[in-house]
Amino acid sequence: MTLGLHLDFNLESCGKIPLKAKLHIQPKELVALLGPSGSGKTTLLRSLAGLHTEVTGHIQSGNIEWFDSAKKIQLKPEQRSLGIVFQNYALFPHLTALQNVMLPLFKLSKRDANQKALDWLARVHLSGLELRKPHELSGGQRQRVALARALVAEPRLLLLDEPFSAVDQATRHKLRRELALLRHQIEAPTLLVTHDLEEALQLADRICVLHHGQILQVATPNELMSHPTSPTVARLLGMHNLFKGIVKDVTKPKITVDWCGKTLCIATQTVYKVGQTIEWMATPHSLILHRPDRPSNGDKENPIEGRIEELVILGPHVSISVRPTHAPELPLRFFIPRHFVERQDLRIGMPIFVSLLEDQLHIFD
Template sequence: MTPSITQPTCGALDWQLTGHGNIPMNVSLNCQPGELLALLGPSGSGKTTLLRSLAGLYQDVAGHIHSGQDCWLDTRRGINRPPEQRQLGMVFQGYALFPHLNALENLLIPLRHLPRQQALQSAQAWLERVHLKGLERRKPHELSGGQRQRVALARALVAQPRALLLDEPFSAVDQATRQKLRRELALLRQEIQAPTLLVTHDLEEALQLADRICVLHHGQLLQVSAPDQLMSHPASPTVARLLGMQNLFEGRILASDQHQLLLDWLGLPLTLPGQPEFITGQTVQWMAPPQSLLLHRPDRPVPGDKENPVQGKIEELVLLGPHASLSIRPNHAPDWPLRFYVPRHFVERQQLQSGMAVTLSLLADQLHLFSP
């Protein structure tokens, strides 16, 4: 039976940091006890720099970092605790295990302050908790990539850290192992009271694991939201593009009140729910997310086909395993195709083909207008 690990009560991790190094940084954020906050962004956005700043491994910053009531950094007051005094657990992308030590000995390193027997019991309990019982005496080169990452995660947690920092922890393993490790981290989170920060450039990983996602770009915080909110209401077209979203367009408000908004898209009027913050005549950018698009053949109408109908034809149909990528070129706006994915079985059932005339319904309550 997998042992339950008792974790201490932890405070929130709160920070406000600016930096002027290779990646200028300006981030004010917090992570609550038991929360997993994902730092998401492309390479060079400042994710790892921020993580290393919190750990005390990167010094070219100004501001403050607090863990509950404890101050780790306050540059105005001259406070800067070294990494070993911040009580952090950190998992690196490349594991960072001691190659000459076995799995058990790697876990004993952060427990050197404890009596030997107590340290052994704690280390063995954590190895069992991450499903490595019986592999205690194996050195890193005798373990698989997934097993090494489990050792690294157990080592980060064995000393009961005040916060857990994960720097792209699963990127060095294959896809199947990555899915297993994500599932195990999701289960472990039920026992981890420490605030957890996950650096990743993998949107799927962030959506699966995070309570909130922080989108970073060039060291700037662009949006912090729950996963569902982020995907349905990105704060700006820049955020939407960083998330890989498509179907970003420009339009003009024809009419707006508390009940209904009428949007002109290159001569095609679209009806949306009322959004009084937008005014008549205003030019706006808007997005049609995948969940807003309902596709059907003109000769096979389905419920919803009367809602913001867009006539067009299939410009591109590419089968990608269990899914298909579609590009629909609207008749009224041939230079602005709508792109999305559908299940492969839908393509086969509807007998869709490139060049076929189709109709899209743009579901009003799913369309998103970006605030100016």
């Protein structure tokens, strides 16, 4: 059934929010569209749905052309076989949960539509609540009704527009888990629009970073977090520890870099020239913190001397900032487990060492 369910699009727009986006999504694949407010996420989603028409290019679902500006093809939203879950769910308040889910099944007999809707309500754990109206349901239950309605007609594409933003955090985590389990039953590709990095990392096969209407990078969650393609992408992901350095020596598979007078070794297969300025990042996995009087196994690898400037407890984790002695204007910021802070008796003002693991440091090409 997955044959012909891939999605291809290449869209451009010069409106209030410019758009230049090209992507291929496989059947069953969930791609998260990630970006800040105003990045063009909703514009792209509405363009795919046929709700925003001020675009050029093409959209193709399998062998079916939904839109082609050159050929004057423009299928209406109802002709595109879409499933959409909006932020506010867009349920009809005068209809029951069952009636809302039955709406896309108008081509079936009432009996078949009723049974199929009941089956999908059961899949989203709403059995027994079929006759309740939206105002009689919790936010999480309304979201499940909207999801069942989007999937009941077996769409060629599922669009999720920040579907968990209207519920509390506990419900949000529960719904994410349920979607992660349910998505294996979904044949069509799914595009999840979100500004929540955690949500994208938990649910997506690939993450598409959008900024000012342009796709900056498309990668798996692991690849994106360890190898962002540019400092702009890294900053959009909320990453810290972005610096510049000058190449001092090249000896494959590593280079030696001068970072404000401090020599670092960075593993890389890319060819660089001596004297070249590079931009690099200390990823979260590259940092090892230890007290000078309690050395650890990683203390000999790119050791950076400094002092703890900030310790902020955030639940089970602690946000820490270390000012390097050689470059106090360039603090290293990262998170460590709270139990490590307590066990090591770390305090503000304490002298500290941070080792930078050379095979975990990232150079922006």
